[in-house]
Amino acid sequence: xxxxxxxxxVSGSPGQSITISCTGTSGDVGGYNYVSWYQHHxxxxxxxxxxxxxxxxxxxxxxxxxxxSGNTASxxxxxxxxxxxxxxYCSSYTSISTLVFGGGTKLTVL
Amino acid sequence: xxxxVESGGGVVQPGGSLRLSCAASGFTFSSxxxxxxxxxxxxxxxxxxxxxxxxxxxxxADSVKGRFTISRDNSKNTLYLQMNSLRVEDTAVFYCAKDxxxxxMRGSEIWGQGTMVTVSS
Numbered sequence: 001x002x003x004x005x006x007x008x009x010v011s012g013s014p015g016q017s018i019t020i021s022c023t024g025t026s027g028d029v030g031g032y033n034y035v036s037w038y039q040h041h042x043x044x045x046x047x048x049x050x051x052x053x054x055x056x057x058x059x060x061x062x063x064x065x066x067x068x069s070g071n072t073a074s075x076x077x078x079x080x081x082x083x084x085x086x087x088x089y090c091s092s093y094t095s096i097s098t099l100v101f102g103g104g105t106k107l108t109v110l
Numbered sequence: 111x112x113x114x115v116e117s118g119g120g121v122v123q124p125g126g127s128l129r130l131s132c133a134a135s136g137f138t139f140s141s142x143x144x145x146x147x148x149x150x151x152x153x154x155x156x157x158x159x160x161x162x163x164x165x166x167x168x169x170x171a172d173s174v175k176g177r178f179t180i181s182r183d184n185s186k187n188t189l190y191l192q193m194n195s196l197r198v199e200d201t202a203v204f205y206c207a208k209d210x211x212x213x214x215m216r217g218s219e220i221w222g223q224g225t226m227v228t229v230s231s
Contacts, residue, residue, distance in 0.1 A: 038155070051210060093215045098157065098170075099215045
């Protein structure tokens with residue numbers, strides 16, 4: 001199972017909005033609404049930010065939103081803050097009953 | 111509080127075996143599916159395995175199928191990962207994670223802090 005495709009890095013200034021894409025196939029992202037997004041600060045446990053494409057867990061800021069179109073899912077962070085600087089990973093359930101992660105995107109807040 | 115604590119990591123020689131444990135607390139462990147995920151040094155997250163809340167079904171990534179076995183003891187609120195035939199490329203931080211579902215992979219809201227496994231001669 002190939003990893004989902006994410007940009008290696010994105011950046012933005014405080015207050016701006018950024019979007020991270022996550023491209024898969026009809027066998028994963030395009031075929032199921034089980035796409036999740038995780039925030040990962042080095043040395044810490046990953047944190048679930050979005051599940052089932054667009055749902056936010058309790059306690060996650062509404063500045064984080066998720067969507068999907070075809071085989072590509074997206075995470076948008078609005079009102080960028082310094083604390084948002086981290087690595088972000090998407091994941092998707094697949095047609096062969098496995099889970100696949102994206103390669104990760106490093107977000108830099110300028 | 112809701113918590114997952116991994117243990118069992120360490121240094122092992124290539125070809126060796128290791129068993130990781132993940133102790134759960136603060137939630138009804140027997141109601142949720144559980145994952146193992148790893149991160150090799152300088153690399154991204156890699157999903158390894160998932161087990162149903164009942165323990166009756168297991169799923170594996172190709173990279174570990176036939177070498178690693180996920181299991182759980184719901185009476186002890188503990189998840190396990192038996193790792194055999196370890197390779198240098200298995201060196202990573204290993205995380206256990208609780209899924210939102212019992213038998214589907216809906217997203218993991220609780221993660222442990224990770225345990226380091228180093229495979230080296």
